[in-house]
Amino acid sequence: MDLQTLEFLLSNDGQDLIAELKTLMSDGISELRSQEILRAKYPARSVSAAVELLLLRHRARDKFSRADSMFFTRIGLEQSSSEVVSRYRAQRYKPFENVADLCTGIGGDLIALAEGRSCTAVDIDPVHLKMAEVNANVYEARPSDTVLADVKDLAFEDFEAVFIDPSRRSQDKRILDPRFGEPPLDWCLSISSRIKNIGIKTSPGLDKAIIPEGWEIEFISLRGDLKEAVLWSPSMSTAKRRATLLPGEYTLAALSVAPVVVDNPGRYILDPDPAVTRAGLVSNLAQEIDAWMIDENLAFLSSNRYLATPFAKTWEVLYSGRWGLRHLKQALIDLDAGSVDIRKRRSPIDVEQLRRKLDPVLKGTSRYMVFLTELSGNPWMFICS
Ligand SMILES: C[S@@+](CC[C@H](N)C(=O)[O-])C[C@H]1O[C@@H](n2cnc3c(N)ncnc32)[C@H](O)[C@@H]1O
Structure with a gap:
């Protein structure tokens, strides 16, 4: 979806198009026929975008309780954090009043980070940035600012803490090694020379050997599925390693070295x-x-x-x-x-x-x-x- 199409879908006419499409589909009219009917009234590109949006909203219900009012791109939804994970992570930002959500995407993290504090959303993609703002508003969370920029060009002195969720896609291909995300992990870690409080979302497959001294790695699973690892800078760290199970918020940390006791299997x-x-x-x-x-x-x-x-x-x-x-x-x-x-x-x-x-x-x-x-x-x- 391009920015112009998104802006149309956000306008009154666009909202009417989405509502009419929903009615046609719930009346059992096929997708093809619905598109034909709507194309007589709306631009073809907007009709296709509305069809894709309804499909993505349906898919997004697993991640977001208010998915039916949100806006997504396919890649943006795939890479977004679910509401329950972002709410959990945002708790570490409680001490801060002024934070930035870097690489905000469609705003999966922004909805939690912008709640009750000043939060600047930054993304290089204008469509994602606009969606993030709209989606945060769906949750009554209002980013204090939205900045269309390459995060590598930011001056960090404006923020007390940042959260970074680098892109794991390049030309529609999935990047499995987080070192090669955009921005790369090395760059994310390097900003610690300019800002103290940092959380970086990364892949759970990350090679633990590359974690700098003093940083915490937290592995997060949701309903038994391992979702992500988060790297917390020393000032935000609570343990060397942590495992957190959501939605119950059960968390286990390596606070001391546990002796390894090995014996035959029991009952x-x-x-x-x-x-x-x-x-x-x-x-x-x-x-x-x-x-x-x-x-x-x-x-x-x-x-x-x-x-x-x-x-x-x-x-x-x-x-x-x-x-x-x-x-x-x-x-x-x-x-x-x-x-x-x-x-x-x-x-x-x-x-x-x-x-x-x-x-x-x-x-x-x-x-x-x-x-x-x-x-x-x-x-x-x-x-x-
Ligand atoms: C993994 S997604 C973020 C997902 C988001 N945290 C969420 O939960 O919805 C990564 C985002 O980073 C953005 N991005 C990639 N490289 C960037 C850069 N150098 N500067 C700013 N944004 C960038 C992409 O446009 C994409 O929207």
């Missing part, structure tokens, strides 16, 4: 949330909940008591033994298995092939979880419920 296996695993906090979790690791290099914990924790899923072990297809099939028959979920950790087995091989024996009624892993160097399997 229960605990599968930590990916944020805990990625943050390298499995032994800290074990210490906190009084569990043990079953292998020093494996992110599974164990206990003989049922342990309820938001940081891991607890499974009762019904079968534990060396990996072997024949044994697995027999154990599943004995357990009256009708279906299985299979998860592997440090196992070379092809899950899809295994699923096909197990199909003929799954004639029962119960559902189980099969973990394929390695224990003390041996291929291992657990059947759990």
